[in-house]
Amino acid sequence: MLEVKQLTAGYGRTQVLWEMDLTVGKNEIVALVGPNGAGKSTLLRAITGMIPVRSGSVTFDGQVIQGQSIEEIVTRGIAHVPEGRRLFPGLTVRENLQLGAWRTRDTNIDHVVELFPRLGERLDQVAGSMSGGEQQQCAIARGLMSKPTLIIIDELSLGLAPVVVDEIIQRLPGIAESGTSILMVDQDVDAALTIASTAYVLEAGHLVLSGKAADLLADPRVQESYLGVG
Amino acid sequence: MDTFLQVTAYGLLQGGLLALVAVGFSLVWGIMNIVNLSHGAFVILGAYIAWEMQSWFGLDPFLGMFVSAAVLFCIGYVIQRYLINLIVNGPVFITLLLTFGINMIFIQSMNLIFTADFRSIQTSYGSNSLKIGAIHIPVVRLLAFLLAILISFALVAFVKRTRTGLSIMATGMDRGAARLMGIRARHVYAITFAISAALAGMAGTMIATIETFDPAKAGKFTLMAFVVAVLGGLGNLYGALVGGLLIGLVESWAGQYLSGTWVNGIAFLVLIIVLIFRPNGLVGKAFYAARVEL
Ligand SMILES: Nc1ncnc2c1ncn2[C@@H]1O[C@H](COP(=O)(O)OP(=O)(O)O)[C@@H](O)[C@H]1O
Ligand SMILES: [Mg+2]
Numbered sequence: 001m002l003e004v005k006q007l008t009a010g011y012g013r014t015q016v017l018w019e020m021d022l023t024v025g026k027n028e029i030v031a032l033v034g035p036n037g038a039g040k041s042t043l044l045r046a047i048t049g050m051i052p053v054r055s056g057s058v059t060f061d062g063q064v065i066q067g068q069s070i071e072e073i074v075t076r077g078i079a080h081v082p083e084g085r086r087l088f089p090g091l092t093v094r095e096n097l098q099l100g101a102w103r104t105r106d107t108n109i110d111h112v113v114e115l116f117p118r119l120g121e122r123l124d125q126v127a128g129s130m131s132g133g134e135q136q137q138c139a140i141a142r143g144l145m146s147k148p149t150l151i152i153i154d155e156l157s158l159g160l161a162p163v164v165v166d167e168i169i170q171r172l173p174g175i176a177e178s179g180t181s182i183l184m185v186d187q188d189v190d191a192a193l194t195i196a197s198t199a200y201v202l203e204a205g206h207l208v209l210s211g212k213a214a215d216l217l218a219d220p221r222v223q224e225s226y227l228g229v230g
Numbered sequence: 231m232d233t234f235l236q237v238t239a240y241g242l243l244q245g246g247l248l249a250l251v252a253v254g255f256s257l258v259w260g261i262m263n264i265v266n267l268s269h270g271a272f273v274i275l276g277a278y279i280a281w282e283m284q285s286w287f288g289l290d291p292f293l294g295m296f297v298s299a300a301v302l303f304c305i306g307y308v309i310q311r312y313l314i315n316l317i318v319n320g321p322v323f324i325t326l327l328l329t330f331g332i333n334m335i336f337i338q339s340m341n342l343i344f345t346a347d348f349r350s351i352q353t354s355y356g357s358n359s360l361k362i363g364a365i366h367i368p369v370v371r372l373l374a375f376l377l378a379i380l381i382s383f384a385l386v387a388f389v390k391r392t393r394t395g396l397s398i399m400a401t402g403m404d405r406g407a408a409r410l411m412g413i414r415a416r417h418v419y420a421i422t423f424a425i426s427a428a429l430a431g432m433a434g435t436m437i438a439t440i441e442t443f444d445p446a447k448a449g450k451f452t453l454m455a456f457v458v459a460v461l462g463g464l465g466n467l468y469g470a471l472v473g474g475l476l477i478g479l480v481e482s483w484a485g486q487y488l489s490g491t492w493v494n495g496i497a498f499l500v501l502i503i504v505l506i507f508r509p510n511g512l513v514g515k516a517f518y519a520a521r522v523e524l
Contacts, residue, residue: 048410069409074409079410082410086404086410088408091396091400099396099408100411
């Protein structure tokens with residue numbers, strides 16, 4: 001569904017990514033792991049047009065999307081929950097969710113409140129005044145509002161309490177099942193690889209490993225670098 | 231005492247118009263971080279359009295103001311969409327320079343097209359006035375005041391209650407995140423600027439029914455809009471309303487009780503005093519809470 005081929009990208013004069021290849025299939029959960037500064041966020045930004053793609057290609061549902069504006073790309077059915085959540089802090093949870101459905105105009109919030117019941121109690125609260133965990137739930141819910149075919153989630157669990165992380169992670173397989181594939185970045189590599197079917201390991205802008213998540217979980221190199229085993 | 235009441239009444243009425251000049255200016259500043267130095271030129275252009283409408287078609291200025299609004303909406307949209315959008319992410323200095331340039335082009339064009347002579351818009355009911363106790367309230371001033379307040383409230387309601395308004399707020403808070411929702415930020419910016427220009431045009435028309443105008447007066451209105459917007463709290467539309475009324479009052483009092491040269495400085499004096507005690511402006515928190523750039 002999403003296919004990234006030989007993608008290079010960067011900021012200004014500095015190149016950050018070299019020849020990235022990545023595929024996300026239908027109903028699939030794909031994890032992207034790697035140390036800080038490896039270029040995970042940069043790759044996600046290049047996919048949704050937040051930064052230009054220098055070479056290579058990005059196709060979504062068979063259509064070439066690189067070079068299009070962010071607005072055009074997300075309108076094709078990709079939601080991007082960016083690093084740092086980027087909620088509209090002065091607006092209420094309800095307004096944030098409504099904005100998530102901007103392109104579909106379907107402001108029915110029932111399906112996301114069902115996933116994250118906590119939000120249901122907070123609808124009229126200003127988003128900026130919620131706890132980090134609630135904000136993260138709101139950010140994911142906002143991304144799901146438009147019923148995208150792919151949701152990209154950057155730093156899923158950054159700064160969240162483990163209980164909250166578990167709670168959010170639990171929801172992901174259900175989301176993927178219901179027709180929204182997931183491309184996620186998470187610092188909790190163990191959790192990410194457990195839940196994902198496919199994973200990619202990035203280091204210093206290069207793809208160093210990729211394959212079935214279960215295989216990577218058992219790979220000694222991954223265990224040593226990311227799982228604190230060995 | 232009667233003089234004081236009369237001066238106070240005039241000040242409040244004038245303040246309503248200043249508020250209308252300032253709300254659009256404040257909106258553009260708050261949402262796009264643009265200090266639009268051509269705002270005063272839009273006010274004056276609105277006055278000219280309504281003047282010409284009256285002269286050619288006999289259109290009453292209180293109807294002509296909607297023509298001014300429509301024309302300025304279009305001009306504003308085009309200017310933002312195809313000019314200011316190109317540099318909107320640049321440093322504030324660059325946007326200042328550009329809007330300063332736009333201001334000069336507008337003023338020179340108006341000088342060429344309309345000449346630099348003073349004009350004003352006369353109406354058949356221009357000399358009517360209501361008498362409340364010892365104070366006279368000219369109907370034109372009252373009508374202009376009421377409309378100005380009404381339009382300002384309508385703007386606030388529009389921004390807070392409509393889909394387009396929500397997109398304006400969202401884009402103002404976090405442009406990158408708004409684009410990720412699929413909101414076309416360039417279009418939203420252009421709409422915001424267009425609304426601001428339209429309000430300026432309406433204010434200019436109503437001001438022209440009360441006092442004379444010429445292209446050189448543009449600078450005064452930009453300055454007033456600036457003072458009122460900062461006074462009210464950046465991007466705070468209710469604040470602009472309150473600030474407008476306050477500056478109207480202060481100017482009116484100063485005009486009556488101080489010598490001429492003081493009058494221009496007094497608005498700034500008030501501004502400085504308010505900012506010393508309330509750095510975020512008169513009306514507490516701004517209507518947008520944070521500004522994050524992509
Ligand atoms: N906005 C930016 N401008 C310039 N360089 C950036 C920017 N964001 C990230 N970088 C650089 O790109 C590299 C990859 O960063 P990033 O994609 O954020 O890594 P990750 O998400 O894997 O931690 C880093 O070296 C970082 O310094
Ligand atoms: Mg990152």
